[in-house]
Amino acid sequence: MDKLADKWAGRIYGTNTGNVFLEITQKDASIEGRLRIMDSVFGVSLYSCVGTVADIIEMTCEPEQDIEGVVQGTVTVQGRLDEEGRLHGSWESAIGTGGTFEMYPHNIEKVDKTKNPEQIHNKTVPIGSVRLFKSDLLQLVNYISKDFTAGRVIVTYHFRGVELTKYADDFFSQLDDIEHLQYIKLVIQEPEAYGINRVVVIELGVHGFSEIRVSGINESWVLGKAESIFQFLKPKQNALVTTYRKHGLNINSILFAVLLISLPEISDWKSRGIFVICAFTLLGILMHIHAKYIPNTSIYLTESKPSFVKRIWPSLLSWFIAASSSLAAAYVFYLLKGG
Known part of the structure; x- marks a missing residue:
């Protein structure tokens, strides 16, 4: 027989929905208590409950007070404890309403602490x-x-x-x-x-x-x-910006690598050195621009359905920066080659 905690909180679902709070006392296999329901439509209602604890936990709950304009009836509850200590099951009333519920022990300090989790x-x-x-x-x-x-x-x-x-x-x-x-x-x-x-x-x-x-x-x-x-x-x-931030140098690295492979076409070592310095300077500028002007996260709260332009602008800007830097490097290569 399970020893139940004396305070439980959770929710009900079905024909009625809302938050529930149950306070119970237990003597051997018998339980009694008070159930509070905050219905999402009808508001607060109070029930007195009696029941038994076995493989299935059963309770019968009677309304404690009348609510003007609301028809109430006796509620029967059946539930089980799961391995995580939560109580879940079904409920049904005498007026035909019904549904499911789930509750967890709210006075955690009184939960059986002899059962410890292996790890978090x-x-x-x-x-x-x-x-x-x-x-x-x-x-x-x-x-x-x-x-x-x-x-x-x-x-x-x-x-x-x-x-x-x-x-x-x-x-x-x-x-x-x-x-x-x-x-x-x-x-x-x-x-x-x-x-x-x-x-x-x-x-x-x-x-x-x-x-x-x-x-x-x-x-x-x-x-x-x-x-x-x-x-x-x-x-x-944004796949492009995500890839850039994850790997640092994506498509631009490939473009610069291709340009560096072409170094033998530059006749003297001085020009080659200038080209390498220019290439990596451009790469550093490119990374700085990405970090400053293309944010990792942006949250817009002025509209529920964003325009196509707002969705796509980071990708367009990233591609534009990549293309511009590649063209600039190519132009430097052209000048140093003697074109």
């Missing part, structure tokens, strides 16, 4: 150059919220020289003055089991590296969640 698993996935618009960011927040029953996404961003932190709902409701962000971090976490939180962090910055970080005690969940988020963001990456 962490996965970090680097992200390339990303362009996100308002609709993209909304989809990303909703996507990483999957698998979390009570955790809320927290947004940290830089705006007017100040670092601000808000819940995602508040962030999206207060976008009037925000048009463009160069840094944002999304964090969501909730207790998993053994007093340990599972966490998802997505950090995107204009300079340096952006990455996904996922932690938890379930290795398959950690690896799967990290990979699924990466695949979600992959279509929003």
Whole structure:
């Protein structure tokens, strides 16, 4: 027989949706308690519950008070504990409503600590150059919220020289003055089991590296969640800029290598030295321009459906810089060759 925690939090799904909070006391195989439901449509309701604990946990819950304009009925609940200590199952009411639920122990300090996890698993996935618009960011927040029953996404961003932190709902409701962000971090976490939180962090910055970080005690969940988020963001990456930042010298390296191979065509060593210096100077300028004028991450919050030009301009600029530097090197080669 399982010894249940006395506080549980989670969500219900089905004909009714919302947050739930259950407080119970247990004596042997019998339990009783109080259930609070914050229905997304009908608001708060209270139920008194009695039940039994065995392979299947069963409860019968009766409404404690009448709610004007709302029909309530007796609710029967059946659920099981999984290996991670979460309680999930189904519910059904006497008035015909029903659905599923998932709850986790909220008083983590009282969870059985004799069962310790073998280890905490962490996965970090680097992200390339990303362009996100308002609709993209909304989809990303909703996507990483999957698998979390009570955790809320927290947004940290830089705006007017100040670092601000808000819940995602508040962030999206207060976008009037925000048009463009160069840094944002999304964090969501909730207790998993053994007093340990599972966490998802997505950090995107204009300079340096952006990455996904996922932690938890379930290795398959950690690896799967990290990979699924990466695949979600992959279509929003700029392949050319990502490749340039990852490898430093992409197509331009090849072009300069071809030019250097042509060095024997330059007659004297002095001219060859000048050409090599010019080539690598151009390459350094090219890398500096990429770092300064082609940001690794840009987030635009003024429109949900971006124009084609806004989507493609980093690639066009990168190709233009590459072509210009290659032409400049070719022209220097032409002059030094005596053309």
